[in-house]
Amino acid sequence: MKPAEFRKAKATYDAALAPLLAARTEYETKTQPAEYATWIADQTRSGPQTDGTLTIHPWQHAGPFAGASFESAFETAFEPEQQTKNNPAINLADTYADGAIKWTQQNWPDATIHNTLSGDNSANYLYRIIDAAEDRSITLSLGRDDALKFWLNGKELVSTKSTGGVVAGQEVVRGELKAGRNHVLMKIINQGGPSGFYFSADTAPAEQLPEFSAWQHLGPIQSTDLNTAYRTAYPPEQRVDLTAQFTDRGEPATAPEEAKLSWTPQPDWKDGVAHNDKLKGNHVANFLYRTVTATQPQVLELSLGSDDAIRVWINGRSVLAKEIARNNAAANQEKVRIQLAEGQNEILIKIVNGGGASGFYFAPTVSAAPDDVRAALALAEDKRNDKQKKRLVDWHRGFDLAWLERNSAVEFQQRSKPEPELVKVYAAKIKGGTYQFGGDTYKVYHLRRGNADNKEALAEPGFLQVLMNADTTEQQWLTKKKADGAEESLRGRLALTDWLTDTENGAGHLLARVIVNRLWHYHFGRGIVATPSDFGTRGERPSHPELLDWLAGELIRHGWKLKPIHRLIMTSSVYMQAGEVTESGRKNDPENLLLWRRASRRLEAEVIRDALLAASGTLDRTPFGKGTLDENSTRRSIYFTVKRSRLIPMLKLFDAPDAMQGIGNREESTVAPQALAMLNSPIIRKLATKFAERVRPNADKDLNSVIEDAWQTAFGRPPSPEEVAAMNAFVERQKSTRGEDGNAEAIAVRDFCHLVLCMNEFIYID
Numbered sequence: 001m002k003p004a005e006f007r008k009a010k011a012t013y014d015a016a017l018a019p020l021l022a023a024r025t026e027y028e029t030k031t032q033p034a035e036y037a038t039w040i041a042d043q044t045r046s047g048p049q050t051d052g053t054l055t056i057h058p059w060q061h062a063g064p065f066a067g068a069s070f071e072s073a074f075e076t077a078f079e080p081e082q083q084t085k086n087n088p089a090i091n092l093a094d095t096y097a098d099g100a101i102k103w104t105q106q107n108w109p110d111a112t113i114h115n116t117l118s119g120d121n122s123a124n125y126l127y128r129i130i131d132a133a134e135d136r137s138i139t140l141s142l143g144r145d146d147a148l149k150f151w152l153n154g155k156e157l158v159s160t161k162s163t164g165g166v167v168a169g170q171e172v173v174r175g176e177l178k179a180g181r182n183h184v185l186m187k188i189i190n191q192g193g194p195s196g197f198y199f200s201a202d203t204a205p206a207e208q209l210p211e212f213s214a215w216q217h218l219g220p221i222q223s224t225d226l227n228t229a230y231r232t233a234y235p236p237e238q239r240v241d242l243t244a245q246f247t248d249r250g251e252p253a254t255a256p257e258e259a260k261l262s263w264t265p266q267p268d269w270k271d272g273v274a275h276n277d278k279l280k281g282n283h284v285a286n287f288l289y290r291t292v293t294a295t296q297p298q299v300l301e302l303s304l305g306s307d308d309a310i311r312v313w314i315n316g317r318s319v320l321a322k323e324i325a326r327n328n329a330a331a332n333q334e335k336v337r338i339q340l341a342e343g344q345n346e347i348l349i350k351i352v353n354g355g356g357a358s359g360f361y362f363a364p365t366v367s368a369a370p371d372d373v374r375a376a377l378a379l380a381e382d383k384r385n386d387k388q389k390k391r392l393v394d395w396h397r398g399f400d401l402a403w404l405e406r407n408s409a410v411e412f413q414q415r416s417k418p419e420p421e422l423v424k425v426y427a428a429k430i431k432g433g434t435y436q437f438g439g440d441t442y443k444v445y446h447l448r449r450g451n452a453d454n455k456e457a458l459a460e461p462g463f464l465q466v467l468m469n470a471d472t473t474e475q476q477w478l479t480k481k482k483a484d485g486a487e488e489s490l491r492g493r494l495a496l497t498d499w500l501t502d503t504e505n506g507a508g509h510l511l512a513r514v515i516v517n518r519l520w521h522y523h524f525g526r527g528i529v530a531t532p533s534d535f536g537t538r539g540e541r542p543s544h545p546e547l548l549d550w551l552a553g554e555l556i557r558h559g560w561k562l563k564p565i566h567r568l569i570m571t572s573s574v575y576m577q578a579g580e581v582t583e584s585g586r587k588n589d590p591e592n593l594l595l596w597r598r599a600s601r602r603l604e605a606e607v608i609r610d611a612l613l614a615a616s617g618t619l620d621r622t623p624f625g626k627g628t629l630d631e632n633s634t635r636r637s638i639y640f641t642v643k644r645s646r647l648i649p650m651l652k653l654f655d656a657p658d659a660m661q662g663i664g665n666r667e668e669s670t671v672a673p674q675a676l677a678m679l680n681s682p683i684i685r686k687l688a689t690k691f692a693e694r695v696r697p698n699a700d701k702d703l704n705s706v707i708e709d710a711w712q713t714a715f716g717r718p719p720s721p722e723e724v725a726a727m728n729a730f731v732e733r734q735k736s737t738r739g740e741d742g743n744a745e746a747i748a749v750r751d752f753c754h755l756v757l758c759m760n761e762f763i764y765i766d
Contacts, residue, residue, distance in 0.1 A: 002421060009418035017413050024406040032403060039396050043377050054138075054177075054203060055131040059106045060092055062127075064119025070191040073123045074147050074161050080125040081149075081187060088154035088183035090127045103127070113143060113166045113378070115196035117188055118697040126186040126197065132177040136203060142171040143198025147189035153182055161189075163621065166196045169374040193617020193694055209364060210294040210340060214267040216242060219279065219286030221250035221261065226354035229285040230309045230323050236287050237313070238412040240348060250285065263289070274305060274329050276359035279351055288349040288360065294340040297399040299369055302336050305329035305361030309352040314338045315345050315401060316408025323352075329359040337367055339398030369395065461492045463499050467507040476505065503556055510535065512552035516565055517542075520551070521664075523569050525601045533664035543593050574598075579766060600766040602668060605654035606637035608763050615714050615757065616690035632683065653677055678758045688754035696749050703728060706749060714756045727752060 062080055067073025077085075079096045092103040108114050117124045130138075142150060142158065143166040150158035152175040160171060188197050218236060223229035234250040245259035246252060253259040269275055279286045304310065304320070307329045312320040320336045338347075351360050368374070373395050376388035384392070397403050445455040463474055477499040479487045490498070499506040514535060521527035528548045531539035542548050551565065558564040569575055579598045592599055603611065613619035613634055620634040627641035631648050640648055642659040653674055655667050678684055695709040707727045711719040719727070731748045738744035756762065 006418055006420040013413075013416065013418055017410070020406070020410045020413055024403070024410055027403055027406055032397075032400065035400060036393060036396050039399070040377075040381075040392065053133040053136070054201070056110070056201065057129040057131075059108045060090070060103045060127045061106050061124065062096065062101055062103045063117070063124030064122035064190070065096070065101065065125075066119065066122045067189075068121070070121050070146070070163075070189065071161075073121050074149075074189045076123070078123055078125070080127070080185070084151065084154055084183070084185055088151065088185070089181075090183070090185070092127075111141075111168075111198075111200040111378075113168065113196060113198050115145070115166065115194050117145075117190060117195040117197070119190055119195070120192045122190055124188045124190070124195065126184075126188065126199075128184045130177060130182040130184060130201070132179055132182060134179045136177050138175050138177050139202040140173050140175055141169045141198070141200045141202065142173065142186075143167050143196075144170060144188055145195045145197070146191045148197075149187040149189075151183075151185040152176075153178065163191050166198050167371045167375045168198050168200075168378045169368060170198070170371055172368055191621075193619075193690070194697075209300070209366060210292050210298060212271070212364070213291045213293075214265050215269045216263045216289040217266050217269075217278075217286065218246070218261060218263050218289070220281030220284035220353075221246070221286070222248050222281070223283050223285065225283050226308060226325070226352055227323070229283060230311070230350075230352045232285070233412060233415040234285065234287070234350075236289070236348060237311075237350070237415075238408070240289050240346065242289075272331075272363040274331065274359060274361045276307065276328050276357055279353065279358040279360065281353060281358070282355040284353055284358075286351045286353070286358070288347075288351065288362075290347050292340055292345045292347060294342055294345060296342050298340045299367045300338050300340065300364045301367035302338055303332050303334075303361070303363040303365070304336065304349075305331055305333040305359075306351050307357065307359045308354050310334065310360075311350040311352075312336065313346075313348040313408075314398075315341065315404040316348075316411070317398070317404055318411060325354055328357070329361045331361055331363060333361070337370065339395075341399045341401045341404075343401065345401075461495060463496075464507070467510060469505045472505040477502070501560065508556070509552070512555045512560075513548055515562075516551040516555050517548060518664075519562065519565055519569065523566075523575060524595070525599065531664065533662070598766075600764050602654075602764050604666065605651040605656035608654055609637045609650055611762065612684065612687050612757060615762075616687040617694040618687065618690050650677065650681070650683070675758070679754075684757065685754065688757055689750050691753040691757065692746070692750040695753065696746075699745070703731060703749075707752070710753060710756050714759075714762050730755065 065073070065076075065078040067076055079094070080090060083094070084090065090103070095102040106116075108116070140150075140152075140157075142148060144160070145166040146163040147161045148158055148171065149156065149160075150171070150173070155175075157173045157175055158171050186197060186199070188195060221229070221234060223232065232250070235244070235246070235252060240263075242263045244252065244262070246261040247258050248260040250261075266278075269278065302312075304312070305328075306322070306324075306326065308325045309323045310320065311318065311322075319338055320334060322334060326333065349360065349362070351358060369377075372388075372391055376384055376392050379388070397407070444459045446457050446459055448454040448456055461474075461478060463477065468474075477490070477495045479489055482488050500508065500511050502508045503512070513529075514532070517527040517529050518532050521532050528544050528551075529535060529540055529542045551568075554568065555562075555565055574595050575598070577598045579600055581597060585592075585596045589596060602608075610619065613636075618634045619636070622635065625639070627639050628635070629641050629643060629646050631650065633639070637648075637651065640651070644658060644660070647658060648656075655669055657663055657666060691710070691713075695713065696706045704724060707719055707724050711717060711723070731745075731752050734748035734751045735744045738747055741747070760766075
């Protein structure tokens with residue numbers, strides 16, 4: 001719509017939305033806090049239930065059993081595991097590893113997270129006995145750091161190879177106890193750093209599915225296309241009235257002759273069956289509605305399928321919105337966890353079909369609250385952070401029908417928010433359905449004064465002629481011959497890639513030199529060409545042109561793979577030479593342009609932070625996923641979101657660029673705040689504490705072993721006798737400053753680990 005129309009429509013929209021938001025906000029501030037307080041009290045009071053017919057014996061622990069790798073430790077059946085294949089009972093007198101590992105009884109209470117296990121790339125075994133008066137079922141809630149295998153009476157119930165910290169209820173499994181003695185065996189496999197587990201047993205009867213009514217169906221509602229049908233907010237999306245009648249366009253019928261559609265019961269549409277023959281029409285929307293009566297607040301998981309798009313509301317709250325095209329509905333195309341309040345609940349599903357057959361799949365199963373909710377509930381109120389408190393409030397709202405009613409009105413109104421008319425300029429997408437501007441969808445034009453409505457000539461793809469052979473035409477990369485001899489045009493980016501890597505006629509010879517120069521710059525702090533972003537007349541000339549050409553040739557001969565070049569550089573004599581300064585070298589080449597010695601170089605800001613996390617054993621190596629602005633995150637620094645107003649202080653301090661522009665050379669400063677931050681930052685102190693827990697998991701470990709492990713972890717080498725003596729003396733001095741404090745030695749070891757992290761050897765490559 002035009003600007004004037006948009007302003008008028010926006011004012012009307014805002015006027016309608018304001019009282020709805022006010023009603024919801026009033027409820028959230030005046031009524032909901034008391035409801036939430038009651039709910040949270042009930043949740044924290046409730047816990048694993050036993051009826052007195054079980055006797056759960058204390059845990060027995062054996063380990064750690066070292067593996068060659070994390071995967072090896074997971075797959076290897078160590079002695080305790082082998083012994084239970086024929087008989088699940090463990091002989092607690094057995095010892096392993098030539099007597100170095102034996103079973104020890106532990107006072108580890110249930111329903112508590114225990115981060116008490118140790119050993120990198122290793123497995124710890126936990127064993128206990130449960131005596132039952134009769135045959136019965138039991139629900140086990142398990143947590144693990146990192147991977148887990150679990151057996152009950154010799155039957156494997158869980159095998160999960162993953163990484164991450166312990167959370168209550170990461171695995172919830174139902175098992176069968178027999179009358180008499182039962183045997184539980186857990187295997188916790190740790191990749192690195194501290195490790196632990198969680199265990200609780202619940203003999204309460206398993207929850208049953210609530211009562212579902214038969215499906216009600218409304219449709220097909222006609223539309224112009226799938227996108228319009230999906231995005232249009234039809235009346236049932238605001239409130240379902242099973243007596244209402246509608247036109248074939250989904251509008252309320254105002255006269256009998258307009259009534260084309262009405263809700264019809266479908267008692268034969270069963271759950272757990274793909275109904276690909278029930279819904280009809282092209283470019284249409286079909287609605288499915290049913291009620292669910294729950295005797296208490298309950299969590300279910302829905303397995304859903306759709307052909308094509310799908311939206312789902314529970315008690316008016318949107319829980320799934322997937323605009324997608326599919327051929328057939330099938331199980332598990334979507335999975336969603338839903339909350340049911342005590343009493344009657346409403347489920348509304350919208351299936352939108354673009355063309356051909358259409359259908360749906362629906363199957364519910366009993367589930368539990370998400371991991372983060374259970375973890376937050378397991379904490380005391382004063383231990384929950386703001387994010388956890390907000391999560392619990394939001395989760396509780398899913399059980400509050402009064403809030404859901406007010407929220408539904410807000411969500412429905414927000415879907416009618418007017419949008420201004422936008423001028424579509426250019427979309428870079430390969431033949432997708434999202435961007436379609438007619439014949440100009442995949443064309444780029446020269447624009448007069450940048451005005452998208454004032455196009456000039458079509459912008460044809462081309463290449464830098466200075467990087468092409470004189471007798472080569474651009475068509476060499478813009479077209480290719482098919483098998484039948486006909487020519488086919490290539491897309492711009494594919495053609496650009498071919499030209500960039502063409503070492504005979506294109507830019508490949510320059511690209512290879514630029515890449516290897518960047519690799520050299522990364523390893524030595526200075527490229528063979530000192531201006532890595534400028535190989536032109538204004539840049540520096542190469543210090544070793546023949547070496548640059550040879551490395552570029554090696555890159556091309558290895559298929560443009562970078563790892564062989566890294567290996568070649570790092571195994572060269574120039575990389576491995578000493579950093580000693582000689583008088584002749586200082587006199588003839590003071591800037592070390594000829595690389596007669598190995599200059600020390602500080603790690604980049606991101607690498608320093610990652611090294612701190614790795615040494616402390618807290619580095620989360622999970623790849624991919626969303627970025628974060630939380631400087632306390634334990635993921636690699638590459639996963640920080642760059643926001644100019646919220647740059648990460650530690651990275652800024654060690655000269656990380658602001659990412660607003662590409663740079664070839666990073667500035668490298670040495671200033672007092674860097675040392676002060678390493679000494680005083682609460683984050684560094686916390687990592688030093690974790691480092692100390694890693695190298696000294698218990699007080700029985702002698703100090704010399706602690707120092708050796710810390711040196712190996714931080715520096716990758718053993719300490720010299722002089723260094724061991726100096727560090728022993730340092731720890732003793734730190735202990736003496738604590739007086740009679742019972743934790744004096746542990747605090748002194750933490751200070752020692754902090755000192756190690758602050759050493760130049762930790763943050764410099766020397």
